[in-house]
Amino acid sequence: MPPDTDLFRSPKGVHDVLPPESGRWVDLVGRFAARAQNAGFGLVVSPMFEHVEVFERVGEQTDVVSKEMYTLTDKGGRALALRPEGTAGVVRAYVQHHPTPPWKVFYVAPNFRYERAQKGRYRQHWQVGVEVLGTDDSDADVEVIALLAGFYADLGLAGVRLLLNSMGDAESRPEYILALRSYLLANAEGLGDDFRTRAEGNPLRVLDSKLEEWQDVIERAPQLTEYLSTESRDHFERVQAGLMALGVDYELMPRLVRGFDYYTSTTFEFQSMALDSAQNAIGGGGRYDGLAQQMGGDPTPGIGFGAGIERTLLAIDSQGDVANSERTLDAYVVDGCGPTRSTDVLVLVGALRDAGLAVDRAFDGRSLKAQWKSADRSGARFGVMLGSDEAARDAVAVKDMATGEQVEVPRVSLAVWLHDKRVDLTQ
């Protein structure tokens, strides 16, 4: 019986990233790590799964927790869940290890959500992100937001807008939620059960709905910013002043509440105007000053963001200028010694790679014509042939693949010769 081919395909909603496409990932992740480390952030690697309670702190009312979590029970009977978002696990790590604040970390990690796949939305998607724990300084908010804006700039991503809001603090928000709930329930006529359920359970979740028939009520709803405490308002104004000082453009969006319940104070979202509204959110985050405490830690303020790698690449695609960032080879080594295969190719290729050169070669003892063809396809700058004539003189034939010009180079000086040519290229 042949195996069931359906079982040896990637599961629904997930996908492989292969070369050369994956070269863009290497590039993007490298740029992100460079920028984060530049700003004093260190890498945090946290488990891909946690006790389910860790993620439930994201909010029992949220879609991500209530219907999209990948939950499992391990052989020890523990109730676990695959990480659906980046912040909860990092806060858990902070509470567990109590590092010295301010704790500034970045991550590159996959998230898992059981939902119907579509463009820019997958059951496993990757995010780069940062978190800062242990400070409520508004400059930390500015630093985090500016970091993400700078990352997009590094990538050459244009047409991005930053939406900004404040959710208020522990004192001002409950008051607002009460006012919002009673307003929504008073205007729920004809808007259906879903509206009423949300208005009662989590009225903030009504605000970011895109449903046409709700928009009238949403437009006239009381606004968060009217309920901010003096302290919250001051904080929010300092964040805005900081962004302006750094030249980071933003738009105030009073109805921006985002999908997780832990947010307080500053919230923000970057949208690509080149993408459809179904997947235009390419990165977002905010403050979560109560989250550590909900996990049994001391009261600890925190702020961070997550930015989707797949969506960011989609946004770059929509600009049209898809750059191939794969590193080009310095040389491709061709075995010209015929059917008697020696270890010469292994030794030469190994020596060149040890010397820091990017080098590839053919396998399987293929014909010269085939090997030169592969050299061409590889995009290598030079073809290096180990031929019996040249071998007699301890040399190799080196061909510039662009011009076809061929010279003989002593084997011992080949690495230096190729290095010199690389410098030429960068001038």
Place this chain on the structure above:
RNA sequence: GUGGCCGUAGCUCAGUUGGUUAGAGCGCCGGGUUGUGGUCCCGGAGGUCGGGGGUUCGAUACCCCUCGGUCACCCCA
């Protein structure tokens, strides 16, 4: 979870109002060029026509189910 569209070679797609051995381009491999890529010429490999069932003398095509892809809704990166 709900709905629309779509599954034919590695990729992009033809095809048959149901009828012999299912095609093309690109890619891949080999040869022309016994030591040299890109152009050209010749040849070759590669297909459970997504899977299962049904209708039929006969199904890649029609029907049902299923799996997968894609797009949208909800929501999010």
